[in-house]
Amino acid sequence: DSGVTQTPKHLITATGQRVTLRCSPRSGDLSVYWYQQSLDQGLQFLIHYYNGEERAKGNILERFSAQQFPDLHSELNLSSLELGDSALYFCASSLQLYNEQFFGPGTRLTVL
């Protein structure tokens, strides 16, 4: 158990819908990263928040957005969902920049 929690574990929805994925980092960790992993693919970095502020954006679509709240938990919002958005979404946290990342168990999103 990495100490990072993600909810829900599974999510099945339809095209055009909007969903919110939630991540609670390890206690004390200031950084939260979001990644997308499609079937048998690598990890695509989406976005990074540090202590409530957005620090870096990767290959994140305009339909996707995220935020980190004062209690440091983070949410990833995916809207106007398409079939191709079906993937495993991981959140990871770290104490500071450059530190090791601790990954959550992931949320498996299926768009039908």
Next chain:
Amino acid sequence: GQQVMQIPQYQHVQEGEDFTTYCNSSTTLSNIQWYKQRPGGHPVFLIQLVKSGEVKKQKRLTFQFGEAKKNSSLHITATQTTDVGTYFCADTNNYGQNFVFGPGTRLSVLP
């Protein structure tokens, strides 16, 4: 943008054989991190390399950072079935603000 490549993509070995995966970058790597993801699991941090030419060992695993900081390798001696999974390297860039992961090497170990 930066590209991090890994070879091989897949490797099948007999239990007891050695295994090596290589990580190469189109640009100078900042800090290399290695992760292991078991089938159905999430990535788990293995190690971080920072200095040029650095070598670190963890039991049967040996990690190396190239002298020019453009490549890294992970070597497993005498593989076991517990080594099965995908091994990813990741570079931290932009002052640690974002990570670029390699595509991974999937290791299968036949008993």
